[in-house]
Amino acid sequence: MAHGPAFETNSAVVKWIDDRLPIFSLIHGSLGAGYLAPRNLNYWWNFGSLAGLCLVIQIVTGIVLAMHYTPNTLMAFDSVERIMRDVNYGWLIRYMHANGASMFFIAVYIHILRGLYYGSYKAPREMLWMIGLVIFLLMMATAFMGYVLPWGQMSFWGATVITNLFSAIPVVGDHIVTLLWGGFSVDNPTLNRFFSLHFLLPFVICGVVILHIWALHLPGSNNPLGIDAKGKGDKIPFHPFYTVKDAFGVGVFLIFFSLFLFYAPNALGHPDNYIPADPMVTPDSIVPEWYFLPFYAILRSITFDIGIPFTDIVIIPAKLLGVLAMFGSILLLFALPWLDTSKVRSAKFRPTYRIFFWFLVVDMVILTIVGGKKPEGIWPVVGLIGTAYYFLHFLVVMPLLGKIEQTLPLPESIAKACVKKA
Amino acid sequence: MSTIENTVEGDDGVNRRDFLHVAAAGFGAVGAAVAVWPFIDQMNPAADTLALASIEVDLSKIAVGEGVVVKWRGKPVFIRHRTAAEIEEAKAVDVGALVDKQTDAERVLPGKEEWLVVLGVCTHLGCVPLGTKTGDDRGEFGGWFCPCHGSHYDTSGRIRKGPAPRNLEVPGYAFASDTVLKIG
Numbered sequence: 001m002a003h004g005p006a007f008e009t010n011s012a013v014v015k016w017i018d019d020r021l022p023i024f025s026l027i028h029g030s031l032g033a034g035y036l037a038p039r040n041l042n043y044w045w046n047f048g049s050l051a052g053l054c055l056v057i058q059i060v061t062g063i064v065l066a067m068h069y070t071p072n073t074l075m076a077f078d079s080v081e082r083i084m085r086d087v088n089y090g091w092l093i094r095y096m097h098a099n100g101a102s103m104f105f106i107a108v109y110i111h112i113l114r115g116l117y118y119g120s121y122k123a124p125r126e127m128l129w130m131i132g133l134v135i136f137l138l139m140m141a142t143a144f145m146g147y148v149l150p151w152g153q154m155s156f157w158g159a160t161v162i163t164n165l166f167s168a169i170p171v172v173g174d175h176i177v178t179l180l181w182g183g184f185s186v187d188n189p190t191l192n193r194f195f196s197l198h199f200l201l202p203f204v205i206c207g208v209v210i211l212h213i214w215a216l217h218l219p220g221s222n223n224p225l226g227i228d229a230k231g232k233g234d235k236i237p238f239h240p241f242y243t244v245k246d247a248f249g250v251g252v253f254l255i256f257f258s259l260f261l262f263y264a265p266n267a268l269g270h271p272d273n274y275i276p277a278d279p280m281v282t283p284d285s286i287v288p289e290w291y292f293l294p295f296y297a298i299l300r301s302i303t304f305d306i307g308i309p310f311t312d313i314v315i316i317p318a319k320l321l322g323v324l325a326m327f328g329s330i331l332l333l334f335a336l337p338w339l340d341t342s343k344v345r346s347a348k349f350r351p352t353y354r355i356f357f358w359f360l361v362v363d364m365v366i367l368t369i370v371g372g373k374k375p376e377g378i379w380p381v382v383g384l385i386g387t388a389y390y391f392l393h394f395l396v397v398m399p400l401l402g403k404i405e406q407t408l409p410l411p412e413s414i415a416k417a418c419v420k421k422a
Numbered sequence: 423m424s425t426i427e428n429t430v431e432g433d434d435g436v437n438r439r440d441f442l443h444v445a446a447a448g449f450g451a452v453g454a455a456v457a458v459w460p461f462i463d464q465m466n467p468a469a470d471t472l473a474l475a476s477i478e479v480d481l482s483k484i485a486v487g488e489g490v491v492v493k494w495r496g497k498p499v500f501i502r503h504r505t506a507a508e509i510e511e512a513k514a515v516d517v518g519a520l521v522d523k524q525t526d527a528e529r530v531l532p533g534k535e536e537w538l539v540v541l542g543v544c545t546h547l548g549c550v551p552l553g554t555k556t557g558d559d560r561g562e563f564g565g566w567f568c569p570c571h572g573s574h575y576d577t578s579g580r581i582r583k584g585p586a587p588r589n590l591e592v593p594g595y596a597f598a599s600d601t602v603l604k605i606g
Contacts, residue, residue, distance in 0.1 A: 157549065161570070164548040179462075183471045185496035185543075193465065280491060280498050280542075282549040286570050300571060303585050317587050319546065375571055 003029065004036040004237055030217060036235035037242055038223035040414050044118075045221065045242075046249035047111040052209065053250060054104035059202050062146075063099040069149065071195035073188045076151035077276040095265040102268045103257050105291035108136060117357055119345030120222040126337040128215040133333055135208050140292070142201040145194040147289060149385050152273030157286045159186045159194070165299075185279060190311075191395040212413030225410070225417055226346025233415030285374050294364050298390065299326040300375055301383035327385060332394050339394055341402030349408040356397050363389045472520060476606025478598060481537070489554040491542055494605050498542030499593060500554050500566070508564065509535050512578035522589045524577045529592050539603065540579040540590035544568040545603065551575060551590075566590070 007028040009015050018024045028034040066085050070079040083090035111133070115121055116381035121129035148159045163180050167173040182189030220229060229235050236242075260267060268290055272283045290297050302322035307314040316324070332339075347354040363386050370383040477494050479501060484490055489502035504512075512526040530538055542550050546568065552558040553575070555565035561567030561574035563582045569574075573584030580589040595605045 161547040161549070164546075178467060179465045181467075182465055183467045183496060184474075187496045189468065189471065279496060280493060280550065282551075282568075282570060284569060286549065300585075320587055321585050322585075372443075 004034045004235075007032075007034060007094060007149060010228075022217070023223055026323055030213065031243070032239040035217065035238040037221050037238050038229040038234060038414055039236045039241075040223050040225060041221060041242065041245075042224050043245075044110070044114040044224075045109050045116060046246055047251075049246040050103065050249060050253050051111055053253070054100060054107055054206060055202065055209065057100045058097060058104060059206075061093050061100060062199070062202065064093050065097055066199060071149065071192050071197075073151060073191055073277070076149065076191060080150045083128060092261075093418070095261055098269060099257065099260045099265060101146065102260070102289070102291065103253075104139065105143070107253075108139065109291070112136070112292045113223075113325065113361065116360070117347045117349070118222055118224060119226050119340070119342075121337050122340065122345050123337065125215075125222060128212065128219075129337060130334055131208060131215055133214045133330070135205055137330065138201055138205050138208065142198060142205065143279040143289065145198040145201070148191065148194045149198060151191065151277045153275045153277055153281075153283045154270045154273040154286070156186060156277035156279065157283055158288055159190065162288075163190075165323050165326075167318075168323040170320070174345075187279075214355075222345065224346060224348060225414055226344065226348065227410055227414065229414055231413040231415050233419075234413055287372055290368065290372070293369075294367035295326050295329060297367040297371035297383045298329050298387045299323065300340075301325070301380065301387040303380065304371040325391075329387075329390060332391070336394065339398045341399050342405060342407070343402070344407045344410065349410055350401075350405060352405045352409065353401055356393065356401065359392050360390070362391070474606075476604055479603045479605065480601060482601040486536070488556070491554050492605070494593070498550050498592070499605060500538075500540050500542045500579070502538045502554070502577075504536050504538055508577040511564065512576060512580075515576065515578075515580075517541060521581050521587070524578075524584055524589055529578050529580070529589070531595075531597070534597065537603070538577070538579060539605070540592055540597050542566075543591070544570065544573055544586055545581065545588040545590065546571055546573055546584070546586035 007018065007022075007025040008165070009018070009024065014024055025034075065083065068079065068083045068090065070076055076119050080094070083094050085091075087093075115129065115132070144162060148155045163177055163186060166176045166180065169176060178184070180190070181187065182193060220235075223229060270287055270289075275283075287293075299322045302325050304321075305314045305318050306316040306321060342350060342353065344350055347357055366382065367386045367390070370379050370386060373379045375383075435583055446500050451549050474495050477492065479490070479492050481501070481503070484501065484503045487505045487508075488502050491498045491500055493499070493597055510528070515526070517525050526535070529540075542554070544551050547570060549568050549570035551561075551566035551568040551573070553560040559567045559569075561583075563574050563576035565575040565577045565582075567573070568584065568586065571585050573586035573592055574582050575586075578589075579592070581587070593605055595603055598604045
């Protein structure tokens with residue numbers, strides 16, 4: 001179990017409160033000396049707390065922005081420009097929010113890749129993994145709706161393309177799209193509801209983050225060796241060891257964040273979003289934010305129908321297939337704890353998986369590049385191959401590798417492995 | 423005594439209380455579903471959005487070979503004054519080879535073949551295709567070209583190449599007079 005020494009205090013006031021509402025005990029047991037974590041966590045384990053910090057930054061800056069923003073198609077764009085030009089420090093707060101979204105996704109992507117590399121999704125942490133994916137999906141919905149709010153060209157056309165995805169659903173698709181829009185196109189009712197939901201979802205994410213931490217603290221953190229931390233010398237108190245390590249990570253992260261914030265605040269955005277939305281003119285190319293590009297590439301890679309050969313009968317049209325592939329690429333991850341048949345968690349002891357892990361990373365980078373290109377020339381082919389490999393990795397490589405891979409011998413305990421190194 | 427009587431099981435192991443539980447829960451579930459409906463339906467288009475009046479367009483200023491874009495229900499509508507060659511081209515197409523099989527006659531009003539009226543919304547993911555303005559890229563079939571994902575439409579607004587699944591939609595319209603078109 002991950003429980004350390006119980007909470008103790010010399011203060012009569014703190015004790016009086018804690019006896020009636022054990023809030024100090026709760027903090028002590030979940031983020032303090034009362035929570036024991038494996039002694040060998042490396043810096044890849046910093047990104048969970050960094051993602052949490054990002055969520056806080058987004059909520060604080062977002063609430064301030066909502067004080068100055070107007071969710072109306074006639075005023076939204078101008079109200080954002082007013083924040084940038086007239087509101088005291090408005091430029092800073094908006095750039096923090098816009099770049100903070102990117103930082104949030106960077107932290108979460110590294111956090112997910114950490115989990116993939118060290119097998120953090122495997123028993124007994126399947127629920128932890130799946131709750132994490134729920135957070136990821138909520139983040140994507142939140143980020144998408146947030147990007148619509150400035151009501152620039154990319155806002156409008158991004159919203160149009162993404163909401164139109166639902167029209168691919170047979171029979172009820174068009175009704176769902178009308179329901180999402182509240183009209184016959186993306187318009188004022190759409191903007192209003194997106195603002196409302198963009199405000200709500202971060203707090204839903206907060207709630208699910210609490211579930212995520214709850215599910216984490218039952219089995220305790222995984223570690224770079226991937227073996228259970230059972231022995232006496234295997235664990236150390238979260239505070240001060242990991243509070244200090246996390247704090248150091250926060251410092252480095254804030255420097256990285258500041259480089260974008262102060263020197264390249266628009267580097268991750270698209271210039272077209274500084275043109276007010278115009279329903280009559282589609283921009284030259286519609287590109288989503290960088291963190292959606294791999295999934296956008298998967299969506300666009302499918303340009304063929306699935307039907308009965310030599311007939312005109314189409315079973316799954318290309319548009320629906322693309323949408324299914326895109327959503328499937330994420331939903332697939334929910335099954336990963338069972339698709340991966342290997343008993344060994346950490347890639348440190350899985351020499352073959354380690355290679356395929358990096359193949360997957362390269363594949364995702366390629367898909368990101370493809371997602372940002374116009375679908376011309378070689379790019380659709382590259383996108384299709386990248387998409388095929390993505391599914392191949394999870395549906396074929398992962399189940400097979402667990403059966404045939406020759407894994408390396410696992411150390412007896414974390415303490416032994418660490419002491420030997422020293 | 424009545425309590426005991428109520429819990430006496432019938433031959434099938436089901437008693438009166440079980441029935442009451444199921445009935446109460448069922449009634450509650452129906453009530454909850456009814457209460458949820460207004461919260462879903464409020465997202466559908468409101469009365470004022472639905473009441474958007476139809477529009478009238480003056481066609482007298484559109485020369486042969488030219489087109490205009492008008493806004494209807496928040497969406498662009500393309501109106502093209504087709505040339506005789508464009509009409510011939512649209513009629514000559516082998517309908518059987520099309521993705522969305524429609525003859526040109528099904529897409530225009532009889533006797534008014536020179537006027538093609540379609541929604542300017544790509545049936546793929548809703549972009550506005552290019553091709554109405556002079557000098558625009560009209561794609562490989564002389565109609566419209568969607569720059570988002572590369573769909574080509576012909577001079578009848580039918581999908582010929584690219585990912586879009588259907589032809590450009592033809593809205594309900596009528597001629598109020600020879601030169602006035604009424605959409606909606």
